[in-house]
Amino acid sequence: MPQPLRWLSMLLPFALWGTAMAAMRPLLEGASPQLVAALRILPAGLALLLVAALTGRDLLVAREDRPWLLLFTLVDATLFQGLLTRGLSETGAGLGSVLIDSQPLLVALLARVLFAEAINPVGWLGLLIGLLGILCLGLPPSLLRHWWLEGPRVLGQPAWSHGELWMLGASAAMAVGTVLSRYACRRSDPLVVTGWHLLLGGLPLLALSGLGPAGAGGLIPHWSPLDWGLLAYASLLGSALAYGLFFWFATQGDLTGFSALTFLTPVFALFTGMVLLGERLRPLQWLGAALALVSVVLIHRRQVFWRQPEPAAGPAAPLPLEENRVGVG
Numbered sequence: 001m002p003q004p005l006r007w008l009s010m011l012l013p014f015a016l017w018g019t020a021m022a023a024m025r026p027l028l029e030g031a032s033p034q035l036v037a038a039l040r041i042l043p044a045g046l047a048l049l050l051v052a053a054l055t056g057r058d059l060l061v062a063r064e065d066r067p068w069l070l071l072f073t074l075v076d077a078t079l080f081q082g083l084l085t086r087g088l089s090e091t092g093a094g095l096g097s098v099l100i101d102s103q104p105l106l107v108a109l110l111a112r113v114l115f116a117e118a119i120n121p122v123g124w125l126g127l128l129i130g131l132l133g134i135l136c137l138g139l140p141p142s143l144l145r146h147w148w149l150e151g152p153r154v155l156g157q158p159a160w161s162h163g164e165l166w167m168l169g170a171s172a173a174m175a176v177g178t179v180l181s182r183y184a185c186r187r188s189d190p191l192v193v194t195g196w197h198l199l200l201g202g203l204p205l206l207a208l209s210g211l212g213p214a215g216a217g218g219l220i221p222h223w224s225p226l227d228w229g230l231l232a233y234a235s236l237l238g239s240a241l242a243y244g245l246f247f248w249f250a251t252q253g254d255l256t257g258f259s260a261l262t263f264l265t266p267v268f269a270l271f272t273g274m275v276l277l278g279e280r281l282r283p284l285q286w287l288g289a290a291l292a293l294v295s296v297v298l299i300h301r302r303q304v305f306w307r308q309p310e311p312a313a314g315p316a317a318p319l320p321l322e323e324n325r326v327g328v329g
Contacts, residue, residue, distance in 0.1 A: 010249055013242040014261050018268035020238025023230040025088060031221035033085035035209035038202045039221075039231060041081055044239035045199030051244075052192045061196060062187035069193060070200075072184040076177025077201020080170050082208070087166030105131065106175035107259040114179060117256050120306040126298030129291050130263035136288030178250050178259060185251045194247045198239065260299040263292040 027036050052059060061069050105127055111117040119127075184193050210219065223231070249258050267289045274280065 009245055010258065010261060011264065013246040014265045015268040016238045016242040018265045018270075020234040020242070021088065022269060023234045023238065024085065027221070027223065027227055027231060027234075028085065028089040030223050030227065032209050033089050034082060034205045035219065035221065036231075037081040037085040038205035038209055040085075040202075040235045041077060041198040041239055042202035042206065043232075043235045044243065045195050045197070045202060047236055047240040048191060048195030048198065048244050052189065052195060057189050057192055059192055061184075061193060065184050065186055065188045065193070068180060068184040068186075069188075069197060072177060072180040072193070073197040073201045075173050075180060077197050078204045080173040080177055081201065082205055083166050083170035083173060087170055090166065103171040103175040103178075104256070104259045104262050106172060107178050108256045110175065110179045111255040111259075119256055120302055122306040123256065123299050123302035126260065126295045126302065128295075129298065130260060130295030133263060133288045133291030133295060136284050136291060175259075178247075178255070181247045181250050182255070185247070190248045190251045191244055194243050198243065257299050257302075260296055263295055267292050 024036060024040065031039075049059060108117075108119055108123070108127055112119050181190070181193070184197070206219070221227075270285060270289070
């Protein structure tokens, strides 16, 4: 694959996720979070398996990968999507988006421990700059200006509402799921594994959506045609295409560097609102976008920017005795 096309493919999942979350938000007004999550990932899983079948791939997951697939499904599909939609329905002040996009830090730690990926000082600096960038993108300026003086009162609510806690759990689940994807795809096709994990992960969410008062409306929400269009976008593009590309890239190459592209998700979301909705970015958000871009460059080029000095060459070793006897007759 040509390098420009590869980079475009790597960026596409994060661009789709940045807009899919905005598309899902109105859907939560007419359905429970579990139902929205299930209706998002069930069609996505079916679509990926259909693509796999049409391209002649084996739809069976290798026996050795099946336990990992079940764990991957539970953590990344059921748990992550459930926590994400629940947090999306309750989060406020942009803090939830900051938390969900902070998962590259945990991915980097896990990749360092499990796969011995090199994260030198430039890489850690890039991760911290990326976290600072999404803080500028997601938190209100009043909070950033007066946090140390006024604390949580700036938000007018507790510093950690239930929505933020759900989002923090979702971030941790996605980070662990990203690492588990490598184990689930050791002997199986990543596209097939991603399809099964979305399909199987949506079934518990569908069952949970029928429990309690939130499920009294049935499994078919009373949405407008526009709402169903938003769901189709979040499912087919924001899930099927985005997750298919994400986990394909996550199973090969530099896991830390690829996961760091998550820092660009809020950047794509803000620029989409600016182009399509006429929204204007604040100076602090421009700064956050610039910091996110700098962090991605630092993390991806960390091996170039941080080169360990080569050990100084010592004195040349003496030649063997026979080779030193030059001119001796």
